[in-house]
Amino acid sequence: DGGITQSPKYLFRKEGQNVTLSCEQNLNHDAMYWYRQDPGQGLRLIYYSQIVNDFQKGDIAEGYSVSREKKESFPLTVTSAQKNPTAFYLCASSIPGTETGELFFGEGSRLTVL
Amino acid sequence: GQNIDQPTEMTATEGAIVQINCTYQTSGFNGLFWYQQHAGEAPTFLSYNVLDGLEEKGRFSSFLSRSKGYSYLLLKELQMKDSASYLCAVLDSNYQLIWGAGTKLIIKP
Numbered sequence: 001d002g003g004i005t006q007s008p009k010y011l012f013r014k015e016g017q018n019v020t021l022s023c024e025q026n027l028n029h030d031a032m033y034w035y036r037q038d039p040g041q042g043l044r045l046i047y048y049s050q051i052v053n054d055f056q057k058g059d060i061a062e063g064y065s066v067s068r069e070k071k072e073s074f075p076l077t078v079t080s081a082q083k084n085p086t087a088f089y090l091c092a093s094s095i096p097g098t099e100t101g102e103l104f105f106g107e108g109s110r111l112t113v114l
Numbered sequence: 115g116q117n118i119d120q121p122t123e124m125t126a127t128e129g130a131i132v133q134i135n136c137t138y139q140t141s142g143f144n145g146l147f148w149y150q151q152h153a154g155e156a157p158t159f160l161s162y163n164v165l166d167g168l169e170e171k172g173r174f175s176s177f178l179s180r181s182k183g184y185s186y187l188l189l190k191e192l193q194m195k196d197s198a199s200y201l202c203a204v205l206d207s208n209y210q211l212i213w214g215a216g217t218k219l220i221i222k223p
Contacts, residue, residue, distance in 0.1 A: 040122070040215055041215050042118065042201070042203075042212070042213030042214050042215045042216070043157075043201070043203075043211075043213040044213075045210070045211070090156060090157070101145070101205060101209070101211075102147070102159045102162065103149075103157075103159070103211070104159075105156035105157050105158070106156060107155065107156050108154075108155070108156055110154075
């Protein structure tokens with residue numbers, strides 16, 4: 001079945017460590033996104049990519065990095081520079097230029113810094 | 115700045131009707147979305163409005179008034195499985211999605 005797969009679902013990290021969250025999609029979508037979700041706040045855009053080998057910073061890119069070497073894959077690295085990384089991370093994809101721009105989300109990855 | 119407001123939490127009874135409001139102030143408007151998110155899960159698409167009026171889809175309807183910067187999601191014949199958070203999001207003039215914090219809907223028997 002087509003969809004978006006995020007892994008791991010739960011991740012624990014010590015302070016000062018970098019971690020990489022995986023996001024893979026087989027929907028053949030060009031655009032992919034990373035959001036962060038915190039309690040009581042709306043989704044906040046970290047990075048997005050509309051085409052392979054190109055990506056743009058979102059509203060809260062500091063302390064994060066991404067790559068888009070393949071259409072299917074858009075991994076997110078949470079670096080030690082991210083001051084408050086404990087959050088729920090959501091990866092999404094869409095077909096750019098469609099009328100609705102509907103987003104398809106992965107199941108999410110919950111990162112906890114110990 | 116850009117802002118989307120929705121109530122933090124609402125409670126309703128199984129079988130009843132509930133209306134979740136969303137007001138927005140954004141730089142431009144290219145459509146409004148409603149998503150449903152069960153606890154610990156990913157959001158799923160419910161509706162999209164770009165023109166004024168009511169869009170009906172089964173038990174769920176979504177209304178938009180662009181002049182008032184206002185939308186609502188109407189849920190009829192509530193079921194226990196409708197207990198979830200409902201997220202309102204607006205596509206601004208740069209085609210970026212601005213998200214509300216979500217409304218947690220609690221359904222009681």
